[in-house]
Amino acid sequence: MSIPTRTLTGLPQLLSRPYKYLRLEWTSELGMLRVRTCVKPIQCYSLAGLTEMQRVLDDIAENPGLVRHLVLSSDVTGVFNFGGDLALFVLLVRAQDIDSLKMYGRRCIDLVWWLEHAARRGVHTTVLVQGDTLGGGLESVLPFHKVIFERSAQAGFPEVLFNLFPGMGAWPLTIRKAGFAVANDMVLTGRLFTAEQLLRRSLVDVVVEDGDGEEAIVEVVRSVDPRLRGTLAALTAQRMTAPITYETLQTTVDMWAETALTLTTRDLRLMERLARAQARKAGGGDEGAVEEIKRIELDTAWGELRSGNTGWGEERGTGITAWGALS
Amino acid sequence: MQMFFADLVVRTDEARRAFETHPVLLDGVAHGMTVERYRRLLLELYHVVWHFNPISAAAASRMADSHKQVRYFLYEHMHEESGHEEWVRNDLQAVGVEPEQTIAHLPSPFTRALVGYNYWAADRSHPASVLGMLYTLEVIASVYGGPFAAAIKESLLLEGERGVSFINSHATMDAAHMADLRKVLNTLRDEAAHEAVVESALVNFHHFTRIIEAV
Numbered sequence: 001m002s003i004p005t006r007t008l009t010g011l012p013q014l015l016s017r018p019y020k021y022l023r024l025e026w027t028s029e030l031g032m033l034r035v036r037t038c039v040k041p042i043q044c045y046s047l048a049g050l051t052e053m054q055r056v057l058d059d060i061a062e063n064p065g066l067v068r069h070l071v072l073s074s075d076v077t078g079v080f081n082f083g084g085d086l087a088l089f090v091l092l093v094r095a096q097d098i099d100s101l102k103m104y105g106r107r108c109i110d111l112v113w114w115l116e117h118a119a120r121r122g123v124h125t126t127v128l129v130q131g132d133t134l135g136g137g138l139e140s141v142l143p144f145h146k147v148i149f150e151r152s153a154q155a156g157f158p159e160v161l162f163n164l165f166p167g168m169g170a171w172p173l174t175i176r177k178a179g180f181a182v183a184n185d186m187v188l189t190g191r192l193f194t195a196e197q198l199l200r201r202s203l204v205d206v207v208v209e210d211g212d213g214e215e216a217i218v219e220v221v222r223s224v225d226p227r228l229r230g231t232l233a234a235l236t237a238q239r240m241t242a243p244i245t246y247e248t249l250q251t252t253v254d255m256w257a258e259t260a261l262t263l264t265t266r267d268l269r270l271m272e273r274l275a276r277a278q279a280r281k282a283g284g285g286d287e288g289a290v291e292e293i294k295r296i297e298l299d300t301a302w303g304e305l306r307s308g309n310t311g312w313g314e315e316r317g318t319g320i321t322a323w324g325a326l327s
Numbered sequence: 328m329q330m331f332f333a334d335l336v337v338r339t340d341e342a343r344r345a346f347e348t349h350p351v352l353l354d355g356v357a358h359g360m361t362v363e364r365y366r367r368l369l370l371e372l373y374h375v376v377w378h379f380n381p382i383s384a385a386a387a388s389r390m391a392d393s394h395k396q397v398r399y400f401l402y403e404h405m406h407e408e409s410g411h412e413e414w415v416r417n418d419l420q421a422v423g424v425e426p427e428q429t430i431a432h433l434p435s436p437f438t439r440a441l442v443g444y445n446y447w448a449a450d451r452s453h454p455a456s457v458l459g460m461l462y463t464l465e466v467i468a469s470v471y472g473g474p475f476a477a478a479i480k481e482s483l484l485l486e487g488e489r490g491v492s493f494i495n496s497h498a499t500m501d502a503a504h505m506a507d508l509r510k511v512l513n514t515l516r517d518e519a520a521h522e523a524v525v526e527s528a529l530v531n532f533h534h535f536t537r538i539i540e541a542v
Contacts, residue, residue, distance in 0.1 A: 041348050047340045087347055087470050088340070094469045095505040100333040272474045279474075280357040282348070 010063030014056070021049045022056065023075060030221055031068030033060070038075035041282035044082040045136050050107045057114045061121055068228060069221045070118065072144070073128040073213070079281065080129040080153065081137030082289055083166075084108075086275040089260065090268055098257050105253030108136060108168040113246055115143035119235040124228060126220050128213045129153045129195075129204075132290045135166050142173035145235055146220050148206045149195035150213045156192035158293045162270040163263055167256025172244045178202045192293060270296060331521055332509040335462060338525050342532035343466060351540050356474050359482020365490075366424050367542040372493070373415040374434040375538075378442045379464070380405045386449035386457035394520070397455065400511040404461070404504070414493040421490035422483070437541055441534035448527050455520035458512060459527025465504050467535060472498030 014033070015024055025034040035056060039049040060067045074080045084104075092100045118125045127144040133155045141147055141155070149155075157166040165187060174183035178201045186193070198204040208216045224231055263271075273296065274289050281288025346352065360368070387401040419429050434442070448456035476495040479485065488495055515521060 041350075041353060046344055047337060048344070085344075087343070088336075090470045091343075091466055091505070092336070095332065095509040097332055097336070097509055099330050100336050103329070103333060103337075269473065272477075276356055276474045276478065279353045282353055282357075 010059065010066050014059040014063065014066070017055065017059070019052050019055075021046070022052050024056070030225055031066065032071060032221055033067045033069070034071045034073070036073055036075040037081065040076060042082065042278045043074060043076040043079045044085050044278075045108060045140070046085045047088070047104065047107070050104075050111065053111055054107070054114075057111065060123060061114070065122060067123055068225065069126065070123050071126045071128070071217055071221065073217075074130060076131070078131040079288070080131050080133035080155075081140065082132070082278055083135030083137040083139075086271050086278070090271060090275075093260050093263050093268060096261055098261055101257035101260050102254055105167060105256055106250065108139070109246070109249040109253055111140065112143050112169040112173075112249065115140075116239060116244060118143075119145070119232040119239070122232060124221075124224050124232060124235075126217060128217055129155070130210075130213050132288060134192075134289060134293075135159055136168055139166055139168045139170045139173065142169065142177065142203065146206070146224075147204045148208060148213060148216045148220065149198060149204045150210045151195050151207055152210050153195045154192050154290055155195075155198060156190065156293070157187050158190045158192070158274070158289075160188060160190040161293065161296055162267040162274075164259055164267070165256065167252050167259075169244070169249055169252075171252065172248060174203065176242045176244070190293070192290060330513045331515055331524075332512045334521070335512060335525060335528065339462075339528045339532065342529050346467070346532050346536045346539070347471065349536050349540060351542075352471070352475075352536075355539070356471065356478055359478040359480075362422055362483055364542050365479060365483065366419065366422055368539070369415055369419045369422070369493075370424065370429060370432045371434055371438045371538050371542060373412055373419065373429055373432070374438050374442065375464075376408075376415055376493075377412045378445070379408055379411075379460075382442070382445045382449055382460065383408075383457055385446060386454040389449065389454040391454075393517075394455065394515070396514050397458065397511055400507070401457065407504075411493065411497075414496070418490050418493050421485070435538065435541055437534055437537040441531060441538065444530050444534065445527070448523070448530075452526075453519060453523030455515060456523045456527035458508070458515075459524040459529075460531050461504075461508055462512070462524070462528050463531035463535060465508060468494070468497040469505050 011026065015026055021037060021039045023036040023038060025036070026032070027034070033056075035053075037043065037049065037053075039046050060070065088104065089101075092104070115125055124146075125144045126146040126148065127141050128148045128150075129141060130150045131153055133141060133153065135157055138155045138157060157170055159166050170187055171183060174186060182201045182203070185191070193201070195204060195207045199207045206216055206220070274292055277287065277289045277292035383401045383405050387398045387405075390398040390401070416426050416429050420426060445457070445460045448459075472494045476491040476498060479491055479494070483490065485491060512524065515524070
């Protein structure tokens, strides 16, 4: 496929921006832009990370025909994305700042919205998940056309553990790909799922062995590229058939922000436990947020079994555990 | 139009994250600290806390009548913070530093830079700068204070509030302060005050990160 001359001028601009949290690679033969995220040491959707990602997407949109394949992956070993910036959430909740919470949420759904309409822009999107992806991290994966997980990757929406819910597209994106029952199971229980379990639920398209993800990307892109126009037209039609509206995303974000303002000290302490676990993993520890979520589930289950409460004073926990799901 | 507090959060987010993701702080939040380092941190904190009210008073004295709501806010805040250096002194005593050693401690150049900047900003730059100092200290206390205190308690096997009363109580107390601070920041309408607050928050995050780094 030939590239119009005017779009070639956009390439240096796209690739030369001084990104702090993204690493871009260009494969001209395939019109493939690789975006590797590295919000180090805690890989999450920080405000600056979101801004940089949006800049890349805007650059792609401003140079139609240049990028045919957008591929996202993480540069942080063992973590695709922990989701929202938990410390920022704690700050905004403590400040009771609903405007900033909504602003953060809208920046997230703007990315989701762009990806949702990538096919209309002539771009096929692929994501490779090689480690933990939680909450907003998983929401950001679901609008991609092709979702590849390495076998050891785990994912879930743990927000309900601290009395919140994933508000940046989890519901409509999960329902569309996997159905209402699966979405209920994932969002309302906060359980974590293995790559294989997500594959069985149609949320993941390909599961490969650890270390084989890069090869899988090339395979996907090379197989789609010769049939790109037809594939993109089909994907546009697919999303028209089961549309997600911006209004729904926005209303959900507003509801998410309002719910966040009701979080109690107990909820924020649980959020802080996850933040501490992220810090341990960022410091090179073996265990991170995923293990902490399992511990929180176990603590909750034990607390309820043994004393009818969760050890958080008068507060009651969510009482969830689903160990079979992880086996 | 975006409220000023939201603007402040966005414009200082990188500085906050630079503090949060500094290896020393990450390690402190994840694993706690040795008692020697925790003592050094509290000794520096003592001086930050001790100068908090004089800096606020200096700013209040220069605050124009057009910002009298900020002046009243500072009066109340100073009243609430009065005597909190005693809490730090008690925590230091709990981990083996006698009060006279605390008072005699010469703060690090980084602490002097932070305190010195805040006096200078209140006196020579813009009195609203003090709100940038408050924002930084309250973010640090309310967002990171709780997990840090938990890690210190675990690593030093401290019981109850012993040795962590200042950090732990401010983690909870400053939660309410954050909401009050947001309200007063959103009353600021002039550009000069906005810029002064943002600059001050950036400088305070920078110096506080250096203080943590050096202990």
